[in-house]
Amino acid sequence: MSRAYRRMLPLISEALAFELPDIHDALNRGESLIIDGTDVPVRKHKPAIRTHYSGKKRKHCVNVQVLTTISGRLMLLAEPVPGSHHDRKAITESGLEELLAGTLYLGDLGYQGTDAMIPYKKGQRPGTGELIEHDKAFNDQLAKIRWAVEQGISHLKNWKIMAEIYRGVFHELPSVIQTIGRLEFFRLRSLGTRL
Template structure:
C-alpha cells in the first residue's frame, strides 16, 4: 500500500482553479508543504487565505481558540468572513479530488505523477477557458 500524497491547490475566491503544486509526501504537514513546493516565497506579495494549518505563514488564517479560553466577538466575526471566502476554495479542492486519476489512486510510476498532474491541470485550465 502506498502512502498518500499531499498537493497544494490554489483557487480564487470564486472557486476557480489557479494552480496545483507538485506532489509531496502525504505525511508532510500543510505548513511545510506550502514552503517545500515553493509557494510560500512565490506568493509572498499576494494576499493568501488559508485554513489554520497554515498559521506561521503570511497567509490570512482563522484564529484558533486559545487554550482554556474563548475567542473575542471580533475574532469570531473575522473567522466567519475568512470561512465564507474559503468555502469557494474548498469547492475547488473537492472538484480536484474528483478527478479520476486522483480519486482512484495513481497506479503508475510515482516519478511520472508530477507530469500527470501538470497535464490534468492544463486540461482543466483548457476546460475553464484559460
C-alpha cells in the same frame, strides 16, 4: 491502456500549455488568492513507504497545494510533496511560500507561521480560552470566502485519477497532476465559466 496513456500524456500536456493562467499576472493585479492542500492517494512503494504515509488521513498519499482566486478560479497546482508533510511544510517545499511572499492570501490553520491570513483559534487571546465575538465573526467571514478553494479541489477530485489510489509509475505522478490541472483549466474555459 498503459502504453497509450504514456504516449498521450505528453501530447495532452503540450497541447494544453496555453490554458494555464499566469500566476504572476494575478499577483501583479493584486488579486487575492486562497491556498489549501489536498491529498492524492498513492500505492505503497518501498523507497518512500514512511514518508508518503499520512497519519492524519491514515493512508499513503502525496500532498498537493492548490491555489485559487477568491472567485474560485483554479490558478496553480504545486508539485506534490510526501503525504507525511503538513501543509505548513508543503507550502515551503513546493516554493509557493516564496512565490506568495508579500501578497494577500488566505489559508486555514495549517498555514500558521506563514504570511497567510488564517482563522483565529481558541486560546489565542490572553486571559481567556474562548474566542471573542469579533474573532468568531472574522472566522465566519473567512470560511465563507474559503469555499472557493474547496470547490476548486472538489472539481479536481472529479477526475478519478486524483481521487482514487494512483497505481501508475510513481515518478510520473507530478506530470499527471499537472496535466489534470491543465485539463481542468480547459474544461472550465470550454464551459464558458468566467471565474
